[in-house]
Amino acid sequence: MKIAVSSDLHLDLNHAKVAEIITQHAYYLTWQEIDHYFFAGDAFNDFEQTSAYFAELQSQLPTTKVHYLAGNHDMLKGVTYEQLENLDDDLYFHNRFIDIRQTxxxxxxxxGWYDYSFSTYESNIKEVAKWKRVYWVDRPIMQPMNDPERxxxxLHQVEENLKQAHNQQKQVIFMTHFAPIREALPHPLVESARRERMWEMTTAMLGSRHLGALLADSQK
Structure with a gap:
């Protein structure tokens, strides 16, 4: 059994020739004899293009099974929060799992999402949300709650999936778009209080320490 994982193609931002990329993508996965390919988010700035890309990729793969997640860029256009949670697409892997045969x-x-918990501004939800509405790429994403609530x-979805896996004595590989530990986000060299604040605000939108703690606890 062979699996492959990638993320952050950003095909539109990189002005890629999508038809050529799909052909190369399919060739590589087939050549490597990959059984399951997982994409962990950010293919396009439009979910409709993302889902169409992976549908076409799957159609070109004779044996590999495709699974994709949505990153924040994929959520900028072409999808609602409700669709992200309940999409009827066999390739879409949010809040789902697969068992690897014979293992x-x-x-x-x-x-995944974020709750500002990597930032020193964690407790100031209104200030971070205000900064986000002005500066952050996620500002057009509509959701019926604030970021910590999302x-x-x-966290509840992941906890339930981990409990089920534990009860069935499964070992787990967890796939998500956002960081679960702050150590995965190296602190850049900053030269002013303004730049430090910008970094702290950016860090607020990159993941959740609570997810990392949940994953760590599940291994005990």
Whole structure:
């Protein structure tokens, strides 16, 4: 059994020739004899283009099974929060899992989100949200709750999936778009208080320490 994982193609931002990329993508996965390919988010700035890309990629693969998550860029256009949570697409891997045959491994997927908990501004939700509305790429994304509340839903989904895996004595590989530990986000060299504040605000939108703690606890 062979799996492959990638993320952050940003095909539109990179002005890629999509038809050529799909052909190359399919050739590589087939050449490597990949059984399951997982994409962990950010293919396009439009979910409709993302889902169409992976549907076409799957159609060109004779044996590889495709699974994709949505990153924040994929969520900028062409999809609602409700669709992201309930999409009827066999390739879409949010809040789903697969068991790898003839092994004890289960792969769990969740788009993830963020709750400002990597930032020194964690407790100042209104200030971070105000900064986000002005500066951050996610500002057009519509959701029926604030970011910490959205992350709480993610944590509940992941916890339930981990409990089920534990009860069935499965080992887990977890796939998500956002960082679960701050150590995955190296601190850049900053030269002013203004730049430090910008970094802290940016860090607020990159993941959740609570997800990392949940994943760590599940291994005990």
């Amino acid at each position: 004890n491994w289960r792969i769990i997927g969740n788009n 992350m709480a839903i993610v």
